[in-house]
Amino acid sequence: MNLNFVTRGESTVPDPYAASAPYIDPLIAGFWHGTAPALTAELKSLSTLSGPVADLGAGSGRGVRAVASALPGVSVLAVEPSPAMRTALLARLVDDPVLRTTVTVIAADAQTYDFPRSPRAVLAMNMLGHLAPEQRRRLWAKIAWCLEPGGALLVNNQRPHTPVAxxxxxxxxxxxxxxxxxxxxxxxxxxxxxxxxxxxxxxxxxxxxxxxxxxxxxxxTVTDDELRAEWAEHHLTSRTAGEEKTAFHVVSRSGGPVS
Ligand SMILES: C[S@@+](CC[C@H](N)C(=O)[O-])C[C@H]1O[C@@H](n2cnc3c(N)ncnc32)[C@H](O)[C@@H]1O
Missing domain, CATH: 2.20.25 (N-terminal domain of TfIIb)
Known part of the structure; x- marks a missing residue:
């Protein structure tokens, strides 16, 4: 069978998540169950700010759903490069009358995503290792530049932090x-x-x-100390939140000039 696809605004490179997409959502549910209380508390603390929330590598939308329940009515930008994962994401959104009005799905990766001027939060859960060191550093620079004052990057650093079997x-x-x-x-x-x-x-x-x-x-891989040093280069400071297995960093501007 000869299949021809015509696409605009979509990558035509093979989708690395095509094989995983049918299984990820149910398998990652346990992580989200564990992280939800701490994540919800952090998000709620941003309720007086005004900007949207960007979720980088939104996957099947469990993070998006957590944001929407912690910050009702807030615009969420679900940035997801994988067409297969966006299938699961859109399926989660379309049957939910609230999510389908507040969440916008963006077919982009963290490197090419055109950040909004003042997001109150940027979520980057279970995706950091997809970024090469220079891509990571460029991401910190962009976030330091655009984050709403008082806003936060919420990012986890999955173990192991060094290349071990x-x-x-x-x-x-x-x-x-x-x-x-x-x-x-x-x-x-x-x-x-x-x-x-x-x-x-x-x-x-x-x-x-x-x-x-x-x-x-x-x-x-990257250690937490290396991350803290990278953030410091962009006048970002961090603390950790959540339980050990599902812990994440809460990163915010330290108030110095933005590089
Ligand atoms: C393990 S899944 C996690 C999904 C979701 N954040 C969660 O925790 O449920 C990793 C996700 O990152 C996405 N991803 C891969 N490379 C990426 C990149 N360079 N920028 C943004 N997202 C990326 C994948 O397509 C996939 O949906």
Whole structure:
């Protein structure tokens, strides 16, 4: 079969999240359950500000939904480069009368996204390792420049923070109908500051594996101290919030001149 696609305003490069997209939303639910109380508290503390919230790498929209419930009525910009992940995101939004009016989906990555002038918050959850060091630094510069005074970047730094092997481990299970779904994660060092994550997704019917798919992701590691030093270059300061496994950094302007 010969398929022709005509697209405008869309990347035509292969989608790295195509293989993972069917499974990520249910498998990441546990993370969001754990982080929700602290994240909600941080977002609520920004309720007197006026700008929108940008969610970088919004995925299937669990972060967007958390923002909308903490800050009712606030405009949310869901920035998501993967067409497959946007399928899950739009499906989450379209049946919700509130989300479909307050959330705007933007097909862009963090590097090319044209930030609004004064977001009250920028969310970057479970996506930092997709950015190379120079991309990360450029992102901090943009955020330092545009963040509304008093606003915050909420970003987590997934472990490991250095390139070490992560033995294969269960990354969650869920059941739908008569089938069970499993996620498995492992990683191998692939460079001075890099890992390759291997995600494996298995579908089981009556205990028998009926399909298995894997996806590899290059991931840049960085320590929290290195992040703090990078933020300091842009007059950004940080503190940590949340429980250990789902902790995140709350980064804000320290009040000095913006570089
Ligand atoms: C593990 S998922 C996390 C999704 C969501 N933030 C969450 O925590 O539920 C990582 C997401 O980052 C997106 N992503 C990958 N590279 C990106 C980039 N350079 N800029 C923005 N998002 C990116 C992927 O498409 C994917 O949706």
């Amino acid at each position: 992560v033995p294969r481990a269960a990354g969650g299970t869920f059941r739908v109908g008569e089938q069970d779904y499993e996620g498995w994660i492992q990683a191998e060092p692939s460079g001075a500051e890099r890992l390759t994550w291997r995600m494996t997704y298995r579908t089981l019917h009556e205990g028998r594996c009926v399909s298995e798919t894997t996806a590899d992701y290059e991931w840049w």
